[in-house]
Amino acid sequence: MRSRIYDAILKKRSVNEADPLWLSQVQKNVPGLYSAHNGRHFHALAIIPFFASKSTLMEFPISWTERLTAQLGAEAEQLLTAMEDEAVTSVRLNPAKGADLTFFEKVPWHPNGYYLEERPVFTLDPMFHAGAYYVQEASSMFLREALVQSANLTAPLTVLDLCAAPGGKSTLLLSELSADSLLLANEIVPARVPALRHNLTKWGFPNYMISNHHPEDLSALEVFFDVIVVDAPCSGEGLFRKDSRAIGEWSPEHAFQCAVRQQNIMESAIPLLKPGGVLIYSTCTFNPDENEKNVAQWLEKYPLELIPLKVPESWGIKSGRYGYHFYPHRLKGEGFFLASLRNTETGHIRHKAKQINGLTKLNKSLVPTVQKWISKANDLVLFRKGNDDLVGIPENLMEQTSIIANALKKRSVGIKLGALKGGKLVPSHELSQSLVLSDDVAKMELPLEDALLFLKKEEFKVPPGSSTGWNLITYKGLGLGWVKNLQNRVNNYLPNEFRIKMDLPK
Known part of the structure; x- marks a missing residue:
């Protein structure tokens, strides 16, 4: 097996894109073959074959491999072999921004998902900065298939992405929801919110809000959401070959703590679901304590039922009693687990819409100044936030937006259009990438x-x-x-x- 460091060197990849462990092993085991160049690149001094088994450089925890063997039997060896290979790179196109990658291999379970032959430097592609695509692990794109089979996506839905950063699931959701649906992208960790905001800004859709709350803080929105997605923090076993740090962070104790945390998250999430609503739970781990055993407990404890999904055998996804498993030796993707659940309760709670605190409607005399920046196809209600800042909220989403805005303290509302200075609009960066922007701007x-x-x-x-x-x-x-x-x-x-x-x- 040719090592990935050999490939990286031939392509002159920068050191900070390579695995430091591999670099140190190459320098140690093949002295004189590589040298530093300008402090940034390693170049081959001689083009000679260099082959190494990655298994000599990647060591999995013994307790993990023992558990995996007990869990998968003879199939465990195939999985471990696959974990020695390079992680595949895949992207998902933004359907509203028109990029074309049809010449690449498609991800079977997503119409806009594509595998790349190698991982480029995305920073050097303006299309990446424009939000034309999102770099997303292929297995995670299965969320779309679960949504399509579990919910009526043509209906107006109120959707919660509970653990949203950095935004992969949220951008996927926005691509599938109707314009009459509203997404609340919530992130628990404050430091992760800027990345989430940046990715949603690039994606350009206007029908979302962002919040920064622990799940228990959302209790005022009980029985409010039609769909809830919980891509739960987990032990990360499915990412071992993609991120070597996940191996160093893994331990049986850490995996146990993750399972407990997932139970706590779901304890807060389930009451937020409407009767008949759909809850999609996923992780990037193989650990049954975080996957099947958790789902089995929730089915016993709460009024939930599993939603069976039709999955073609050719996709390589393994169907289990409590969900769907993605194993790298069976398909092109990383480790992943997903279960789709439905709330079997009946009844409802009526949430009342109120005026949104901190916003005042824009004076009618100033509306034409702002409207010339906005596409006529987008009906926005315009508000001042503070003295100068302007935000726009889709008129058809005012009721749901106001309910969420008044229930939560740490949230953003509407599209930031810019600021009024001297009676003129100074446009925001968010507007530059938004789908509401008029085509008539210079x-x-x-x-x-x-x-x-x-x-x-x-x-x-x-x-x-x-x-x-x-x-x-x-x-x-x-x-x-x-x-x-x-x-x-x-x-x-x-x-x-x-x-x-x-x-x-x-």
């Missing part, structure tokens, strides 16, 4: 080299004939951010936290 379409310079916040060539004032920077028609074109200079309004920090290729 644009600068840039080629690859200049688009990357814009994203790095360095000087780029302004296209001849560009309008003065605000311009949307686009690459292949998709928005990246704003500039203000003045007579003697161009001001770049890309937020500093989103700029490219790595060196650009020469």
Whole structure:
């Protein structure tokens, strides 16, 4: 088996993209073959074959392999062999932004999922920054199939993604829900919220809110959600070959603690589900304590029933009594488990909509100033937040938005459109990537080299004939951010936290 470090070196990948363990092993075992170059790349000094069994470099915990053998029998050896291979790279296209990857191999269970032949440097693709696709592990994309078979996605639904960061499941949900549905993307850990917000901003859909609460804090929204997705924090066994840190963090005690935490999360989540509502539970582990045993307990304790899913045998997914297992030796994807459950209770609770605290309706005289920035197809109710900030809430989602906004303290409401300064709109970065943005705004379409310079916040060539004032920077028609074109200079309004920090290729 040719080692991945050999491949990485031939492709001149940067050191920070390689596994330090592999680098140290190569330097130790093959002295003189590789040397540092500019402190950033390792280059082959001689192109000679170098083969190594990855098993000599990756050591799995003995207690884990023993449990896996007891769990899977003869199949455990096949799984362990597969865990020695490279993790596959896959992406899911944004259906609203029109990227084309039809020349790549498709993920069987998702119409917009594709496998890549190798992992590129996504940072150097403006389409990635524009939200044209999301880099998502293929097995996780099965959420769509579970949704399609479990819920009526054409109906107006109120959906909760309870453990949402960094946003893979939330962007998938938004792609499948109707425009009359509202997603609440909740993240428990405050430090993970910025990544979630950034990914949802790039995705561009207007029908979501973000909150930062522990599950028990959502109790005011009891019997409120039609669909709840719980992609639970877990022991990460399914990611061992993708992230070597997961191996170092694993222990039987940690796995046990994860199972307890999952039980606590679900104890808070289940009461939020409407009668007849759907709850989809998933993990990225093989551990039955976190998967089947948990589901079995919830079926006993709560008014829930399993929703059977039709899964073609050719997909390689293993159907179990309590859910669906994804094993790397059976399919192209990482370890994953999913169960779809339905609330069998009857009855309902009526939640009353109220005026949203902290927002005041925009003065009618200022509405035309803002509306020229917004597509006519998008009916937004416009609000001031504080003195200057403007937000827009889809009119058809006002009731559900207000109920959630008044039930939670740490939440964002609506699309941030910008700020009013001197009676004019200073557009927000969020608006630059939103699907509500008008097609009539002035644009600068840039080629690859200049688009990357814009994203790095360095000087780029302004296209001849560009309008003065605000311009949307686009690459292949998709928005990246704003500039203000003045007579003697161009001001770049890309937020500093989103700029490219790595060196650009020469």
